[in-house]
Structure formats: C-alpha cells, structure tokens
Amino acid sequence: MCGIIGYVGHRKVVPLLLDGLRRLEYRGYDSAGVTVIRDGELVTVRAEGKLDRLVERLAGEPVDGSHGLGHTRWATHGPPLERNAHPMVDARSRLALIHNGIIENFLPLKRRLIAEGWEFSSDTDTEVVANLVSSYLDEEGDLRGAVARATRELEGLFAFALVSISGEREIVAYRQGPPLVLGIGERETFLASDPAALLTYTKDVVFLENGDLARLTEDGLEIQDASGEAVERESHRLLWDPIQAEKGGYKHFMLKEIHEQPQAIQDTFGGRVDFETGEVGFDYFSLDPEEAGAIREVHLLACGTSLHAGLVGKFLIEELARLPVQVDYGSEYRYRDPIVNEGTLAIGVSQSGETADTLSAMEAAKERGARLLAVCNVLGSQATRIAEGVVYTHAGPEIGVASTKAFTTQLVALYLVALYLRQQRGLPIGPEIVADLAHLPGAVDEALQQEGAIEEMARKYHLEEDFLYLGRGINYPIALEGALKLKEISYIHAEGYPAGEMKHGPIALIDQQLPVVNIATGDKVFEKMLGNMQEVKARDGAVIAVTDRDPSELEEIADEVLRVPRLSDHLQPIVNVVPLQLLAYFVGVRRGADVDQPRNLAKSVTVE
Ligand code: AGP
Numbered sequence: 060m061c062g063i064i065g066y067v068g069h070r071k072v073v074p075l076l077l078d079g080l081r082r083l084e085y086r087g088y089d090s091a092g093v094t095v096i097r098d099g100e101l102v103t104v105r106a107e108g109k110l111d112r113l114v115e116r117l118a119g120e121p122v123d124g125s126h127g128l129g130h131t132r133w134a135t136h137g138p139p140l141e142r143n144a145h146p147m148v149d150a151r152s153r154l155a156l157i158h159n160g161i162i163e164n165f166l167p168l169k170r171r172l173i174a175e176g177w178e179f180s181s182d183t184d185t186e187v188v189a190n191l192v193s194s195y196l197d198e199e200g201d202l203r204g205a206v207a208r209a210t211r212e213l214e215g216l217f218a219f220a221l222v223s224i225s226g227e228r229e230i231v232a233y234r235q236g237p238p239l240v241l242g243i244g245e246r247e248t249f250l251a252s253d254p255a256a257l258l259t260y261t262k263d264v265v266f267l268e269n270g271d272l273a274r275l276t277e278d279g280l281e282i283q284d285a286s287g288e289a290v291e292r293e294s295h296r297l298l299w300d301p302i303q304a305e306k307g308g309y310k311h312f313m314l315k316e317i318h319e320q321p322q323a324i325q326d327t328f329g330g331r332v333d334f335e336t337g338e339v340g341f342d343y344f345s346l347d348p349e350e351a352g353a354i355r356e357v358h359l360l361a362c363g364t365s366l367h368a369g370l371v372g373k374f375l376i377e378e379l380a381r382l383p384v385q386v387d388y389g390s391e392y393r394y395r396d397p398i399v400n401e402g403t404l405a406i407g408v409s410q411s412g413e414t415a416d417t418l419s420a421m422e423a424a425k426e427r428g429a430r431l432l433a434v435c436n437v438l439g440s441q442a443t444r445i446a447e448g449v450v451y452t453h454a455g456p457e458i459g460v461a462s463t464k465a466f467t468t469q470l471v472a473l474y475l476v477a478l479y480l481r482q483q484r485g486l487p488i489g490p491e492i493v494a495d496l497a498h499l500p501g502a503v504d505e506a507l508q509q510e511g512a513i514e515e516m517a518r519k520y521h522l523e524e525d526f527l528y529l530g531r532g533i534n535y536p537i538a539l540e541g542a543l544k545l546k547e548i549s550y551i552h553a554e555g556y557p558a559g560e561m562k563h564g565p566i567a568l569i570d571q572q573l574p575v576v577n578i579a580t581g582d583k584v585f586e587k588m589l590g591n592m593q594e595v596k597a598r599d600g601a602v603i604a605v606t607d608r609d610p611s612e613l614e615e616i617a618d619e620v621l622r623v624p625r626l627s628d629h630l631q632p633i634v635n636v637v638p639l640q641l642l643a644y645f646v647g648v649r650r651g652a653d654v655d656q657p658r659n660l661a662k663s664v665t666v667e
Contacts (some may be wrong), residue, residue: 061145061159062131063239064256065220065230067275068247073122077114079256082458084110084131084656090144091131093117094155095124096480096533099224101155104197106142126228128220128250130157137181138414147186150178153224154202156192158185159237159252160217161666168212171286178352189217196223202231203274207287210235210272216415216666218267220250230275234267237665238413238440241265241273247338248275253454254297254438259292262297295439299456311654312547315461317640318507320464320498325634327468328496331475332617334634337488339479344432344448355402358429359386360420362664364462364543365408365469368434370536371632372408374472378629379492380480389416390667392423397426406432406476410457410465412440419667421445434472436465450476459655460662461548463640466540467503470633477629495627499634506637513638516619516643520574520601525563526551527600528639529558529591530578537578537632541639547657548647557617558584558591565589576639580607580623580631592616605635 068110079102084091091113092105102122104196106221107113110131125434129221130145146155159536162168165184171177171344177190181423185377188209202223216236222229232239242257249257250273252480253266267273270285271292284290309315332339357376359369366388373384382404387397389407399405405424409417422445425431433446436454443449474496482488520526526545530538531539539555546553556565558577569575575595579588585608591601596616604617607625615619621638625631647654 061252063157063159063218063220063250063252064129064277065157065222065249065250067126067228067234068244068277070247072124073117075260076127077110077117078259079251080110080131082127082256083251083401084313089132089143091129091148092144093127093129094146094148094222095122095127096222096224096228097122097124099226101148101152101224102414103146103148103155103223103518104626105141105143105146105470107141113307115404116172126158126222128222132509143181143183145185147183147189149189151193153193153196154189154221155223155350156189156221156498158188158217158221159665160235161215162188162213162217163215163486168547184320188213192221193504201225202227202229203272205232206231207272218252228276232267232273232275232525234271235269236415238417239267239273240439241267241275244280245279248277248280252277255299255458258297258299258301263294264297265292265294267292268444278335297438311459311475311644311648313461313463313644313654315635316457316459316464317644319455320467320637321504321507323452323454323464323468324412324471324503327471328475328599332496333494334493334497335489335562337478337490339475339482339493341448341450341475341479344450346480346483346631348483348485350641351480352485353402354382354404354430357382357384358392358397358399358403358405358424359384359408360389360392360405360417360424361408362389362538364466365410365414367536367543368466368469368473369408369538370539370546371470371533372406372477374533375474375629376480377478379477380479380484381486387416387420389414389420392420397423397427399424399429401430403429403584404432405468406434407442407661408434408469409440409442409475410452410469412438412442413663413665415665415667418442418445432476434469435475437592440463442588458662460657460660461544461643461654467633467636471499474629497632498626499630501632502558502626503637505624506634507641508643509638512646513621513641516603517642520605521549521646521649523572524551524572525568525572526553526574527568528553528555528564528578529561529588530555531558531584531587533628533632534578534580537635537639540636541576541578541643544640544643545646547660548643549650549652550658551646558588561594566594566598569595569598569600571601574601574603576603576605576642578605578635580605580625580635583628589616605638607631641650
C-alpha cells in the first residue's frame, strides 16, 4: 500500500532514502516525502505526485542530516495532496511519522485530541498518531515509551516509524499488520516495507512480528514484543541481489519479469523433484502419509491473479491428488461461515504474503481447525508466519504491479503440491508425471519468441474499448487472467468467460468491434473451442486464437494465431498465459499507460 524507508548511520541520508523510495514506488505513488534530523531539528520535504516531484523539490532545496525517514503514499484517508503526504509532523513539531495501513478508530481519537488543544493540518489518520504520540512524550520521557503508550489505543492494521528531536539518533517503529523489515549493517540500521529497498546496502534482515516495537540506532536493533518483553527476532540473509531488483535493460519491470519466467519456473521446481522417481519434497512443508490421508478437502484462498492460480490449482489437486477443492476470494471467504474442520487443508496463495483479504481468510480457516499452507513469494511475509507450512515460489522480487512471473511460479508450486499430496496419499507416482516439467522453461521461452508478432497485434487492437477472453476447463482461469492483465494495464474493459457460456448471454456482445481471445489448446475441448470461434467469426467479431495446433488448421477462422508449444494438459496453462501477458503489456504501452504503476492500483493491498 505505501512504501516506508528509514536510516540511521554514517551514510548521506537523503540519497539513500530516495534510492529506497524508488524501489518502493510500486507500492503507491500518490505523493512522497522525507524527514531528516539536522542539528536537532526536523527538516521535512514533501511533494504531491510521483517520486520525481520530490526529487525535483529536493534538488531545489538540498537537505541532509544524521538520520531520517522516507515515504511514498497510496492514499487511503484524504486526497493525494501535499498536506496529506507523509512524513506527518505533530502539531508541536517534535516528531515525524510515516505510516502504512489504516487506523480504524482515528476519528474519536482526533476529536479527543482536538478537545485537548491539538491542531491538525491534514485529513489523514496518520496525523492523529503523530499528535497522540507527541501527547505522551513528556509523560513517558522518551519516544519509545510514548509510542508504546499510544499503540495501546490504536485499532486497525498499521505499521509506522518515527524520528524526533529528542537528541537521540534513533528511529522507533511499530508493526501491527503491514510488513516492516529491519536491515542490519556495519554501524548502521535500516527500515523498509519491502526487503527489495535494502538490497543495495545489506542482505541481513529481520522481520518484525505483529505487536513488535523496535528501536533502531547505529549500534543495532532493540525489539520488544507485544507484552513489552525484549526479544531477538531471527535474522535472514536475503538471496536476491540488487540487480534483480533493477530493470536489467528492459523498458519496464513488467516486460523484464515476463522474460524472467523461464528462470523463475526453473528455480521454483529445482531441488524439489526427483525426475527419476517422480518424487516431490519441500523444505518448509511436509505431511506424513497419515496426515495426508486425514485430509478430506482443500480450500484455496487468494485474491486477483493469485485467485486465478487457485482456480488452476483446483484442476491440478482434484485430478492428481483426488481431493475435492473449493477456491474462494479472500474477501468473500472471510465473511461467509465456511465449513471447515481438521480434515481441511487451507492453502493461502499470495505473491506478497501481505494481502489483507487473503490473510484474513487464512486466519478464518485456521481458527476453524484447518491445517494451513502458504504458497508465497516473499520470505518472512505475514502469510508465511501464520501458516504451518510454506511452499515458496522462487520468482525473485516482482516489482511490476501486474503479477506475471509470480503467477506462473504459483502454478508450478501448486502443481508440485498436487503431486506431493498424491504421493503422500499413496497414489501411484512415477517419472512420467513430472517429465514435462523439465521441458516447461524451454516451452515458456519458446512462447516468448512471439513477442514481435504480439507487439504488432497490439498496434492493431490497442484502440478497442472491449475485449472478451474465452477458455474451457483448465484454460478458463487463463481466460480470466488474460482479461485481468489487459484491464489492469491498459484500462480497456476486458472479461474472461467459460467458452461454453457464450450461448447463455455473452454472444450478444459480438460485433465487428469486439476482439475475442480464444485459448484453444490440447485435445479435450479443441473442437468445442473451434465452434466458439466460428460463432464469433459468423458475427464479424475479431478472432484471436492461442493454440498449440498448426496455424493452418485455423486459417479459415482466426484473424490472429498465437502459437504455443504443446505440453501436458496440467502444465499447458503456464505456457498459454505468456502471450496474453505480452498482449496486455504491448497494448498498455501503445496506449501510453503507466505499465509498471497502473492508476489506482498498488502491488500489495494490505488493507481491506
Ligand atoms: C494482479 O496482477 C494484481 N497485481 C492483483 O490482482 C494481485 O494478484 C492481488 O492483489 C493479490 O496479490 P498477492 O498475490 O500479493 O496476494
């Protein structure tokens, strides 16, 4: 939702804060700001709009100091104006605060503070926290004490960090929900919402738990847990390198990440499959045969693109592990009263591991007695901490807001989970089931070779205002995903539909203005898909086909053919989505959309 960065140490503070914010801008880009402590004073510079506006502002009025905070915002309370930008300074100019999340009870607190004489200059819930902490500074005697006291009155999910003019070279931070990661260097410490912002400076990080209050100084970290007890949190060594978090010569992170898929897929199944025997194993997830035998059903819980991965996962687990699967949006599951018991295996699927709706659904399943597994891409994220087991996707940092390599690696991870459940439930396994996995990176790489043809297609269709995506069976979720990619990147209205449903309504939409993308691979339903394409053609719709067949089989029907290599039915969706990702990307670019940071979106939606 928002990007948070903080630093205490010997380096020049502002350049480091801006560098960190650049890497966090995908988390929100309505406004940005920094505060440094210079000669015992708060110096705060903020700007509306993208980070570049702040950089320009700072170029005109250079500042630096001994330590400080930076923030890039995705507005929740108050329009994205400078007065609502973070860092927020309290009314007595004694401290500055940056915040990610939502304070649900900010209004009664604001009224109380106003009655006590505190003035406000913004519409935000954040400023309430700044004044609340400041109101306790004198009584508590130090910043950490004042923060501890204030947090006891706050409701909601939030993470924040503060600096003050107390004379101490310190940052105080608190986490209750959205992520906070602390970096440890040589006589310097760092704070960020995402480890990718720290990669250039340190790979040694600590993830705060919910309820943790931390104090960062040049000498290191002091952390106390929700009960106020001093604790040591486990240190992790990040495996990512800074280059991975850069664009690597691509115009956008999204295109880079689309092209990283062969490697990311390889990294996700590597070391987990014995291609001789077909056996599968994980580092952080295991069920013995008895536990696996006790599972009666699987609940897949996710949002957005990850939900589409869950819909593919349903086919994989039902067909390979012979377990019934239900798939649910996190935002829906948490508010219905799902039937869950100890025979339920709930699997939260999340790239960030911080999506509030998915986390709440996972908690809801766990409270009702389900076993809980997370399929996640971010080390140490909240989803990985509340689950008893984790199957990490090894996609590396995904910076583009549109999820691409995270999606295909989620499909690989769910395929491995399905095979593992099959194996542990005593169903027959063997090398033939996993054989195609070895060909998958190459098949995805082959699909990427269509880039030129797809860029050409984008030129032809980029002015259309509506698209329809059709698929059947395991390709229906890919139709949904292709539509989501297009709409979130290019702002074109796009819908995914089960192709068999066309005659029950959507066929009324077909006319010469409506391009229809048809995913027609494999043998099971190819003829049916052919029928759908003929229906579209007969009504002058533009027929775009994604197929593993020879294009000559479709030349009478399809206006465009995007060829993909053929794999087993279970792995085919992973290849089929690649041309759809490229189509969304090039249409978005041609329409001049901000592909890596689409309007109104954020990479990780850590609030409801
Ligand atoms: C997909 O391109 C979007 N970025 C969005 O739908 C995303 O998949 C969704 O918000 C879930 O995020 P998560 O995987 O981090 O939980």
